Amino acid sequence: MEAIRRLTHPQGLEYLLIDTPLCRAEVYLQGAQLASFTPKGAAPILWMSDSEHKKPGFGLRGGVPICWPWFGMHEQADHPQHGFARKLIWQLVDQQQRADGSVLLTLELPQSAMPSQFWPYQCKLEAQIELGRTAEVQLTTTNLDQLAFSITQALHSYFAINDIHNTRVHGLQGCHYLEFGEQKVDQQAFVEFDAETDRVYQGVPLQQKIECPNGTLVVERSNSRSCVLWNPWIAKAQRLDRFNDDGYLDMLCLEASNALDDAITIEPGQSHTLATRFGWE
Numbered sequence: 001m002e003a004i005r006r007l008t009h010p011q012g013l014e015y016l017l018i019d020t021p022l023c024r025a026e027v028y029l030q031g032a033q034l035a036s037f038t039p040k041g042a043a044p045i046l047w048m049s050d051s052e053h054k055k056p057g058f059g060l061r062g063g064v065p066i067c068w069p070w071f072g073m074h075e076q077a078d079h080p081q082h083g084f085a086r087k088l089i090w091q092l093v094d095q096q097q098r099a100d101g102s103v104l105l106t107l108e109l110p111q112s113a114m115p116s117q118f119w120p121y122q123c124k125l126e127a128q129i130e131l132g133r134t135a136e137v138q139l140t141t142t143n144l145d146q147l148a149f150s151i152t153q154a155l156h157s158y159f160a161i162n163d164i165h166n167t168r169v170h171g172l173q174g175c176h177y178l179e180f181g182e183q184k185v186d187q188q189a190f191v192e193f194d195a196e197t198d199r200v201y202q203g204v205p206l207q208q209k210i211e212c213p214n215g216t217l218v219v220e221r222s223n224s225r226s227c228v229l230w231n232p233w234i235a236k237a238q239r240l241d242r243f244n245d246d247g248y249l250d251m252l253c254l255e256a257s258n259a260l261d262d263a264i265t266i267e268p269g270q271s272h273t274l275a276t277r278f279g280w281e
Helices: 233-239
Strands: 004-008 014-019 023-028 033-039 091-097 103-109 123-131 135-143 149-151 153-155 158-160 168-170 176-179 182-185 197-202 207-212 215-222 226-231 251-258 264-266 271-280
Touching: 004 091, 023 103, 023 123, 033 123, 033 135, 135 153, 135 264, 153 271, 207 251, 215 251, 251 271, 264 271
Parallel strands: none
Antiparallel strands: 004 014, 014 023, 023 033, 091 103, 103 123, 123 135, 135 271, 149 264, 153 251, 158 251, 168 207, 176 182, 176 197, 197 226, 207 215, 215 271, 226 251
């Protein structure tokens, strides 16, 4: 069997199925989205909603959506939440199977696909996805314009943690975060969950660990001084589209980001690469 196969979902979306001695994964061309990732002989690392229909034009509820060129709600109401990159079709420009068994995919979002009413700048947007025993997603923005521009962004990773009631996140103690309009400092040795959690941490270390019933996940970031921690809990789970009422029980988002004061300004001719890497300890 080929290690990398290009297939079409029954709803019409094209995706790459990666099956190697190291892992099994799916990457959708819409959004350049790593939708599933399971190291061989281990539990799945990424979560996908059981209610996700995978129809074209909808950002997939799970995996690692790419939020770009802004994260969250835009100050202009007609701009789509989390930008537009996650709903557009990217082009696969390179695929490699390396000697160590890992796979490297390179995808680009064509300039012609970027809606000029939301994004009037010339740029190159590239995603590289490396899949082995661990996974790494890199998002590189290159400014090809004559003017500087600023972005916020996130690699919106949904992790499969099996039981939110028995999950802890380590590596955030002493960090400042914004939640529901309030600035706070995390004073605890680890974060536990008993209510809706929607935090943007700032000035955080580049590694956290998620301790859950399936094991301990190591989550690393680069070129990112902020990260997002999210679980919708009971009430919000019932309001979310393509999200089961009990879906909050077995997922947790811990996202590499450039958000709030961590916004990135890119000068003409310059590039910025945001990256996340994760795997079982």
